[in-house]
Amino acid sequence: MVRAYPLILEGVHFRHHGIIGIYQIKEKIAVLHDAFGSAPEEQPADDKRKPNYIMLDMFSKDFKEHSKAHLCYYQEKFFSALDALLYEDGGRFILNTNKYKGYIATIEKLIEVSDTALVEIGQSPEPVKEIYNDSKNYRFGDLEVYMHSPFIMACRDIHSGEIVWKTKIGGYLYTEVKEENGIIYFGTDGNGGKFFALNLQDGSIKYRYNTRGTSNFIFYKDYVLLSNEKNKPILINRNDGSLFKEIEFEKYIITAYQQMIIVNDNLYAIASKKDTVYAVCTGLAEM
Secondary structure, three states: OOEEEEOOOOOOOOOEEEEEEEEEEOOEEEEEEEEEOOOOOOOOOOOOOEEEEEEEEEEEOOOOOEEEEEEEEEEOOEOOHHHOEEEEEOOEEEEEOOOEOOOOOEOOOEEEEOOOOEEEEEOOOOOEOOOOHHHOOEEEOOEEEEEEEOOEEEEEEOOOOOEEEEEEOOOEEOOOOEEEOOEEEEEEEOOOOEEEEEEOOOOOEEEEEEOOOOOOOEEEOOEEEEEOOOOOEEEEEOOOOOEEEEOOOOOOEEOOOOOEEEEOOEEEEEEEEOOEEEEEEEEOOOO
């Protein structure tokens, strides 16, 4: 069964809307998002402030219970979902709205997120430069995997520095690289976009699955959860990349950043339908 809630704020028309993420917080599912609205008509033209919102939608795991909270800041600066980060600190969940250096001036706040409220607790520290997945090195034992050039993945021996293999993947690395049992898994975008499984020792391609772009994937039992060419969730067999199951998702479409989590046997995802963004829950175990 598919359950969905629109991510809106009653009485507010969003001029911009961004999704920070979807998370498990204790025994609930949380969606954090930001937006800004229009200034009042009577506001002077030289006053560039606007209402900026940080919003929390909190759900029970069965998606039958739903609560909302929000904070509003009337400022010239924006919130940017891409610059924000939620982290756990001693059992507390803290949203840093300006973790990463962005391209626009961002509102700098530290906000504690509970299952009932958002509470400002301070100012963001100095932001740091974000290191994107295609600029990271991924170490597995004595081997280190990295992008040799935009479309070529390589692996080197960490002791000698000798390049062990190079493999053309034909797209930009969009996910982190994960390893299990000598196989590395990752997703690409650009030039079509695919999900890959490569042999760590020699770089040979075990399989590739065409998705038109993979920016997130999740291991689930013997499968991999992906968004397919039609932006619908699917499960493929982890061993050979064959399609196992198309997940019931009605007319909802997974959004560009493919923000999804699995808790127990349920998929929770950010999706859209027409011009509205939703939080969606659907079962994975149902056959």
